[in-house]
Amino acid sequence: MRASLLQMRVDGSESVERRRARASALVREQAGADLVVLPELWTTGAFAFDDFDAWAEPLKGPTHEAMSEAARDAGVWLHAGSIPERADDGTLFNTSLVYAPSGDLAAAYRKIHRFGFDKGEAVLMGAGGDLVTVELPETTLGLATCYDLRFPELFRGLVDAGAQTLVVPAGWPERRRAHWTLLARARAVENQCFVLACGTAGTHAGVPQAGHSIVVDPWGEVLAEAGAEEEVLAVEFDPARVAATREQFPALKDRLLGLPKPPRPAA
Numbered sequence: 001m002r003a004s005l006l007q008m009r010v011d012g013s014e015s016v017e018r019r020r021a022r023a024s025a026l027v028r029e030q031a032g033a034d035l036v037v038l039p040e041l042w043t044t045g046a047f048a049f050d051d052f053d054a055w056a057e058p059l060k061g062p063t064h065e066a067m068s069e070a071a072r073d074a075g076v077w078l079h080a081g082s083i084p085e086r087a088d089d090g091t092l093f094n095t096s097l098v099y100a101p102s103g104d105l106a107a108a109y110r111k112i113h114r115f116g117f118d119k120g121e122a123v124l125m126g127a128g129g130d131l132v133t134v135e136l137p138e139t140t141l142g143l144a145t146c147y148d149l150r151f152p153e154l155f156r157g158l159v160d161a162g163a164q165t166l167v168v169p170a171g172w173p174e175r176r177r178a179h180w181t182l183l184a185r186a187r188a189v190e191n192q193c194f195v196l197a198c199g200t201a202g203t204h205a206g207v208p209q210a211g212h213s214i215v216v217d218p219w220g221e222v223l224a225e226a227g228a229e230e231e232v233l234a235v236e237f238d239p240a241r242v243a244a245t246r247e248q249f250p251a252l253k254d255r256l257l258g259l260p261k262p263p264r265p266a267a
């Protein structure tokens with residue numbers, strides 16, 4: 001399976017409209033890939049909290065239109081990263097969008113763990129409540145976003161729902177780059193999954209971004225890693241390695257905690 005992670009530069013020198021056009025062109029250039037991935041909140045920047053409200057859009061707003069067309073033109077599955085979504089009741093969510101090669105919206109995932117403690121995204125946006133997986137012909141994607149990477153129970157839930165390839169768009173800061181790499185590898189090893197984690201480059205709202213998008217295999221080996229600047233990280237991987245790794249080293253079968261309880265015998 002061929003994947004392209006579009007590690008875009010997100011900074012204040014470029015308008016949202018211009019970046020949207022650039023993202024669309026980059027997606028179209030990936031024709032021939034099976035899966036293309038964009039980062040978290042690439043229209044505004046994940047730390048540009050003051051811009052969330054102004055650039056929030058309905059699920060099927062301008063970014064949806066652009067990404068749907070780009071996926072269809074390129075003939076690829078597209079994880080279009082996330083947008084600041086304004087729901088019908090006015091609540092903002094950090095929502096990831098996944099498109100089929102037909103251009104149809106195949107899935108939307110509202111980020112569950114919002115970053116910022118008592119500020120920023122954590123107070124400006126609502127929390128999603130649903131785990132989301134997406135079936136592709138070659139693999140089943142499990143969706144998570146940036147700060148979610150710190151919450152292993154979310155990923156275990158995705159694995160229980162059938163995920164084999166965990167896709168994590170992010171706007172991860174340079175300051176905590178070591179955590180990013182470590183956590184991406186940990187989520188791959190403990191869940192015996194591929195991890196495709198796509199971050200941003202550049203500096204927005206004064207926060208230098210880590211870049212270093214990364215693809216990890218189910219054994220924890222790094223298949224590809226980007227540098228700090230804007231880059232298309234192209235990688236080829238064999239989704240069958242998930243089943244093979246789980247067969248050869250069946251640690252997931254040894255789980256004792258957190259599994260659904262068997263029915264109690266009638267008294």
Ligand SMILES: NC(=O)CCC(=O)C(=O)O
Nearest residue numbers: 046115146147171173176
């Ligand atoms: N946008 C985010 O979720 C940032 C997460 C982060 O900076 C961290 O977990 O560290």
